[in-house]
Amino acid sequence: MNAIDPNHVQILAALLFALGLAVAASRRNIFFLLMGVELMLNAVNLSFVGFSRTFAGSGSLVGHLSPLFIIAIAAAEACVGLAIVICIVRNRDSLDSDAYAEMKE
């Protein structure tokens, strides 16, 4: 099996992260915000795994375990986030994040 160039993995992770950031920052739909956040988290996972493959050794264990933690926490965060979204959508009846700017009054 051909070794994948570690740099490529990181570049892919960075691209994914950038995509996620772009989505989270620019889309108005709240669900897209959450999706963007998920994408960012997964990009980070990829970055961890890539590093752990590159620097095999005692430190590489971190690179395997952290993504597991991150996946679990991302799932939890997505649950909570969706629950909150359901609650506030009931209030404003809109999925547009701009409608929630005045909530801070």
Next chain:
Amino acid sequence: MYPLWLIPVLPLVGFIVNGLLSLGSAGSKRGPSRGFVAALAVAMPLLAFLVTIGATAHIWNGPTTLPIQTYWEWLPIGKGLGFGLQFDRLTALMLLFITGIGTLIHLYSVGYMREDRGFARFMAYLNLFMASMIILVLGDSLPVTFLGWEGVGLCSYLLIGFWHQDHANNDAARKAFVINRIGDLGFLLGAFCLYLAMGKDASLRYVDIADFFQGDAGKALASTPLIVAACALLFLGCTGKSAQLPLLTWLPDAMAGPTPVSALIHAATMVTSGVYLAARLSDVFVLAPAVMTAITLIGCATAVYGAIAGLVQWDIKKVLAYSTVSQLGFMFMAVGVGAFDVALYHVFTHAFFKATLFLGAGSVIHALHHEQDLRRMGGLTKVLPLTYSSMVFGWFAIIGMPLGSGFMSKDLILERLWAAPDMFGVQVGKLVCVVALITALLTAIYMSRLMYYVFWSPSRVPAEVKAHAHEAPFVMSAPVLLLSFGSMVAGAMWFGAVPQINAFELWLRPVVEHAQGATALVASADPHAAAAEPHDHSALAWAIAGCSIAVAFFGWLIAHLLFRRGPKESEPRPLSGFAAAWTSGLDRIYDLVIAKPLAALAWIVARVIDQALLTGVLRGIGEVSGFLGEGYVALQRSRLRISVTLSLLGAVVVVAYLLMPVLSKAA
């Protein structure tokens, strides 16, 4: 210990009782019982007069002064300045005529102000004035005198503005108070200069001042800047109180007050305080010859100003007011050449004849139902016989008819002026004497004009007024008669041409001899004066007497020729042309030079600097913080996407900062 404190306290009690009565009855229609108020108000000065006589009896033969009585420590100056009263010959003289003439004028006021609703208030104020004036002359130190000094200023304010429904009266009252205050500042600063000049023996008590300045330490200070400043500033105080140039504009306006006020305050007593102060501090003034010269010149200028102004007035009281200004100028001319006793003699005689004239004018005004314009008077000799005879005596005295009291005192002034030593190489005395003679001529002219227009010219009184015109009640005409008698007899105190008749001079000698000796010393240094001999002096006196008699008659003659048929205009008009310019010119100058710039400055400070600038700065600071706050709120309260972006960017920045050492090491 003779109860000197009774003299000021008695009128003060009258003030408190009558004042409380007046306040308490403010709601009632008629006010408190007129009889009680009148009795109390007249009794108090009368009792004070009797106490004064008693005190004078103590110093008649033997000691020339009663021991000074200090009652408590007042101000912590030096070793402690006490509130003290002293009674020497000068005080005795001043007090006798203040309380005596004061009592008569109080009696007159009972008749004059009887119908006024504010009668009790008026008498209360008059009593307060008496108390203040008494403290002024009884005080043993400059601060105690100042207490009386401002007290009389206060009463002057209250009494000029007595009929306070009319703002013209209130404006006149305010003007008097403020101008007096300017003089008072001079008084205070002069007192401080004096205190500093005395060095380690410093004290503000008259006895200490006299001791110091009669001694060598004091004499060494002659003409030093501090002493010159002290005398100039103290004289500024005198100009304020005694209506000399430049602070004289309040006196003619003060005629807005009731006539007894004009008589008492603005003729007989308050305005003479300046001369009293100069006499009291005579030992100091003689040490500043430059200031003395200035005093003479200012007195002269004031006398001329007053005389010319008196010639063009149509209001009877204004004529008398300017006459007072002019006569005060005479007094200061005498002070300036070091003749303090002569100045005080003129104060004494002037009190009598001016009070006579003012009260007589008051009777005329009262009879004609408050008509004050000369153009509507005339032919009143038969209508007001008692008033007429009193005023004739007063007129006789003021224009310097032979043997009248005014003749006696004015002559002495002229004599001293002529014999005054040269100042700075110029024969100032002789020059001023000539001008004074011309002023005496003018005095004769305008006073005779007054008499002609009121009494000796055909009547211009409107018919309905003439029908009701009658002589003043006894309570008013009696004091006037007494005063007119006094104005004739007062001249017997001192006759310059006959050296034996000098009771007045002898009386005052212990008080002023030292200061007058000092000026005589300067005179004897002058080689020409050394040749003067007694019979030369007598010859001078008779020559001057002759001149002034001639002047008096000549003035009467001119008045007779010009005014015996009465004025050409019969309808009252306000002053115009030269008359208006001369009388209100000073006021206009002050308005232009002081009042308007001050108002402009006040506007600048209040509106521009304070409101616009400073408050603007405050508000600006508030606006800036508000602006920053709003900006920050906008940041926080933005749309969700922006918040997300910013927080992520922030996270990136923080991480980069934390990684910086690692990255740079790797690079």
Next chain:
Amino acid sequence: MYLTALLAAPFAAALLACFGSGRDGAAATRLALVLALAIAALGVPLVTCLTAPGAVEHAWFSLAGTGAVVQFSLASDGLTAWLIQLVTFLVPVGLLASRDQVGERMREFAVAVLVMEGLMIGALLSRDLVLFYLCFEGMLIPMVVLMALFGGTDRRGAALQFFLYTMLGSVGLLVAIWYIAQTLQTTSLTELMDSRMLATLSSGEQVALFAAFALAFAVKVPLAPFHGWQARAYAECPTGAVVLLSGAMAKLGTYGLIRFVLPLFPELSAEYANLFIILGLVSVIAGALMAWAATDVKRLIAFSSLSHLGLVVVGIFTFSDLALKGAAVQMVAHGISVAALFVLVGALESRALKRGIDDFGGLAGRAPILATLFIGAALASAALPGTANFAGEFLLLMGVFQPRQWWIAAIAGLSTILTAVYLLRLVQRWFYGPRRADLAVLPDLGVREVVTVAPLLALSLFFGFYPKPISDQAGTVASRLGAEARRVASGAPAPVAVVETKDAHAAR
């Protein structure tokens, strides 16, 4: 013991006043009045007893991060005693005077006033810098509460501005005290004065500390150009509060200058004396001119206060014996006269609900008692001889007068003329002239109001003729506190100075 009781009494009284009736204004007033008079009576022995009361001093808490131990230190001398008399006598006056304006909320008003009284007494008694600062700043809080709850139409803005401005001025003082605590390990005033430890600091440090102290007090007086808060605050304050604000609180500024600035920084005081004298003169003249131009009478009185206290500041920084005695007398005298003026203006305002200079006319005919008392108060304020203000101003002017700098006394003396100008103008506009038909019926002063004002005027007359107690007790203390600055300013050689460090002082 006595001093602690005196300090605690107003707070206890405030607590008791909480139990007053919240609905019955008259009952609450009576309770508050009784308590206030009791406190005043408690304070009288300070000036009548010949022996000074025992000083209170024990360690309180240690200031974190500095190593200094803050002392709970109280002491009373002549200056403190007389200013305490001023405070305790103005409180019942203020309470009575506000009865109309405050109405049913008297209980809250009284509690706030009593707490403020306690803090003012604390500031006057304290001899420790931190304790002083606590009280000095603390008294702002009840004052702001009073202003914001009971004041005029613009009260919120005025209260906020007053609070922020004064706080900003004192923030420097806080930093300075903390700095002193850190470097010199002490906050006790007596220790700092006796051992002259401040002289050991570098000149830059000393200047900064001096500026911080002086600024805090300059804002309090106020001294131009830090007077921006004054006119608005005085105008919007309810009568009782402004009586205390102008009558007592303003004097804490001048008190602070005499008690803290002059003894702690004598060399710097002498060096910068001319600056303060000029600022004082500017206050005198600008205050008088602005009073002349003012249309709101409460602002007029505020500006006149600026003018009169400017003269006091000039006197303080002349350091002469007479000027400091005059400053002490004038502080008490001015407190009395300005309180009287504000009470009377408040009485008129509560009747007619307006206080412009053109809003009234010819009142002397309708309300002669009010007219008499008002003219009396105005004349007292104008320093008519026979009033306490004259005694103060005479001593001040005399103390300030020096041959080489005669213009200081001349300009300061102009205030006597200008005061007469604007006060008499006010009197004429309001009380003299024809009766105005547009004015509704205005009843004259009732017994309660006369009882509030007449004692003030009577005191002014009494101390006008007999200022000896004040000048002997408070004046000599003030003079003694300024003695070192006086010596430095006159260039006399110093006596052998012993500058101790804290250890040496503690070892004694």
